[in-house]
Amino acid sequence: MAATMKNSDTDTQVTYQDQQKINKFARNNARLQDLRDEEENKKKELQNLEDAADEILMLEDGDDSIPYPLFIRSFSIGEVFVSLNAESTGEMLEKAKLRVQEEMKEIDSQCEVHKQILQDLKVELYAKFGNNINLEADDDS
DSSP states (O other), rough: OOOEEOOSSOOEEEEEEHHHHHHHHHHHHHHHHHHHHOOOOOHHHHHHHHHHHHHHHSSSSEEEEEEEOOTTTOOOOSOOOOEEHHHHHHHHHHHHHHHHHHHHHHHHHHHHHHHHHHHHHHHHHHHHHHHGOOOOSSOOO
């Protein structure tokens, strides 16, 4: 069964395949937004790691024992503090920063895949429905 989109000039039939494309567009658009939110969280996590690394560098040479809060997901179990020397702490922070940067690259590549799918669907849907359909986001993200 096909629905009809009414325009002042013409009536456009919305087929099952058209509805599937619209649904696919909505799913990919929602996933893209989720990835952007996740990317923002990773940026904050990376900034926190960089701030912690900067604090380690500013420590006095004489103080070799640092209470290090293991706030990094892969190391945390509740609120655990471990006493480490500055060198070990710096190494852990660098590894964590590299991990977060790799995760951000993966998120970025996933975003590009979803953007391409959305662009292809926009071309198809606008070609059929013209101004009768709005596929633009409210913001300019």
